[in-house]
Amino acid sequence: MKKVLVSGAGGFVGARIMTQLADRYELCSFPKGMLAAANETAVQEHICRTQPDVILHTAAISDTGYSEKHPEESYRANVLLPLWMAQAAKRAGAKLICFSSDQVYTGLNENGPFAEEQPLCPANVYGRHKWEAEQRVLSALPDAVMLRATWMYDLPGYGLPIRGNFVLNLLTAAMRQQTVRFSCHDYRGITYVREAVEKLTQAMELPGGIYNFGSENDCDMYETAMRACEQLNIRPDIEKQDWKRSLRMDGSKLRTAAGSGFSDLQTGLMQCLRDYGLQM
DSSP states (O other): OOEEEEESTTSHHHHHHHHHTTTTSEEEEOOTTHHHHOOHHHHHHHHHHHOOSEEEEOOOOOOHHHHHHOHHHHHIIIIIHHHHHHHHHHHHTOEEEEEEEGGGGTTOOSOOOBOTTOOOOOSSHHHHHHHHHHHHHHHHOTTOEEEEEOEEEOOSOTTOOOOOOHHHHHHHHHHHTOEEEEEEEEEOOEEEHHHHHHHHHHHTTSOSEEEEESOOOOSOHHHHHHHHHHHHTOOOEEEEEEEEEEOOBOOHHHHHHHSOOOOOHHHHHHHHHHHTTSOO
């Protein structure tokens, strides 16, 4: 049984890894709160003591607004920490799986979908830091796997941490009779987090490199929200906006390398509802 060290084990993705994959791997984590203050030496010493076969690095500052206001904190969490993980993984002989983000595609004028080789010019601090992390991690450890993740969703339950996400935001707006706003010129993938966690078992076997990692979506976000509401049988007030952005990703590389890709939004949402007993 492989020994897998998980960073960010108390977070949105990490906590689900710790429960969902517990019967398939020997899972361990960093001490709670350690990575928020640890220096490079402390991180490397912990990995050396643990001697994992695989490191799943999910810890990050993923709030784009916070990163914009606190770029130094973002740089440490989103660039330096992944680099330290890569250097320690190399010394320990461990496979590193590191989460990046679809935010690296901000600033592009085309609608996509974008392949991993697309020239980039990220328009926000978070995207720029994730892009730099990809380059520095792969320079230090070419066998590392960098996963450009989409916006992920889940529902509250099972004692797991939850945060605002696409589906939860729609349900909350419908329940509280609030208005939500989506642009008809905004494109991005949205992924059921439990499917993403399941796909990590395949990611551990991938050759080193960058992979778009999540559900593909050809619809704009306004249309995506309307379709999701129909599937959820809810009717929040959805206001159409017209600002432009595209984070659409081409999943061909992952499908070829792993032998399968992600479900589309409708299929993923149906599985989410079944998992929570909300749909037969």
